Amino acid sequence: MAMTECSGVSEIIRAQVRDIPDHPTPGVLFKDITPLLADAEAFAAVVEAFAAPYRDGANGGPVDVVVGIEARGFILAAPVAIALGAGFVPFRKQGKLPHVTVGAAYELEYGSAEIEAHADGISAGQRVLVVDDVLATGGTAEAACDLVEQLGGVVVGLDVLMELSALAGRSKVEGRPLRALSIV
Numbered sequence: 001m002a003m004t005e006c007s008g009v010s011e012i013i014r015a016q017v018r019d020i021p022d023h024p025t026p027g028v029l030f031k032d033i034t035p036l037l038a039d040a041e042a043f044a045a046v047v048e049a050f051a052a053p054y055r056d057g058a059n060g061g062p063v064d065v066v067v068g069i070e071a072r073g074f075i076l077a078a079p080v081a082i083a084l085g086a087g088f089v090p091f092r093k094q095g096k097l098p099h100v101t102v103g104a105a106y107e108l109e110y111g112s113a114e115i116e117a118h119a120d121g122i123s124a125g126q127r128v129l130v131v132d133d134v135l136a137t138g139g140t141a142e143a144a145c146d147l148v149e150q151l152g153g154v155v156v157g158l159d160v161l162m163e164l165s166a167l168a169g170r171s172k173v174e175g176r177p178l179r180a181l182s183i184v
Contacts, residue, residue: 009049010182012042013161017182031134031162033072043079049181050076050159051083054129059156059177064126065089069115069144070096076161077131086129089121091144104147106139115143117151124152135160135180138172145176 016036023030036042054063065087068077074090081088094103094114101116122128128148135141145155158173163180170178 009045012036012045013182014184016042017162031164033075033133033161037075046076046161046181047079047083050080050131053179054084054157061127061156062086063129063156065122065128065153067091067117067122067128067130067144067148069130069132069140072133073131076133077129080129080131084129089117089128091115091117091147102147102150104143104150106143108137108139113140115140115147117147119151122148122151122153126153127156128153129157129159130155131159133161135163135169135173135178136167138167138169141169141176141178142172145173 013036016039018032018035020030020032022028036046053059063084063086066077066081066084067089068074068091070090070092078088092115094116097116097118100119102119103114103116105112105114130144130148132141141158145158148155155176158176158178160180161182163169163183165183
């Protein structure tokens with residue numbers, strides 16, 4: 001599916017997100033979303049931009065669950081879930097959830113990791129919107145979608161605040177319903 005950005009909110013995102021070079025490791029350009037989160041109007045515009053395409057049964061039906069990927073995905077996904085009247089399921093780093101879990105490993109631009117969800121976090125057939133902050137190399141997004149499907153859910157959307165196009169992450173999630181609010 002082709003990815004396009006949401007032009008009005010894209011300008012807000014670009015104005016509010018700052019670049020932090022060499023964080024967390026040398027050579028990585030970290031996208032700091034905290035200024036955007038601190039601006040109530042900008043944050044509300046982002047939440048609305050995430051939620052709007054899924055309201056009123058658009059995209060084939062209602063969203064049952066919104067998944068947020070640790071850690072900044074939590075901040076974005078939880079208010080989207082509320083806006084859609086859907087549940088929220090956190091996908092956490094390995095070893096952080098207290099109950100029976102299912103996991104998926106992935107590669108980052110600076111290492112490897114694993115995300116986990118509670119084994120009962122998503123029910124078979126539930127329609128799931130996955131929300132995260134940045135699509136970089138695509139490993140985290142791919143693992144999250146795979147994990148939703150392992151749990152029996154159906155990924156109806158993979159939405160990110162920003163896509164870092166130079167890192168070609170969309171190639172890892174090709175064929176997924178991917179949308180970025182801003183492409184840089």
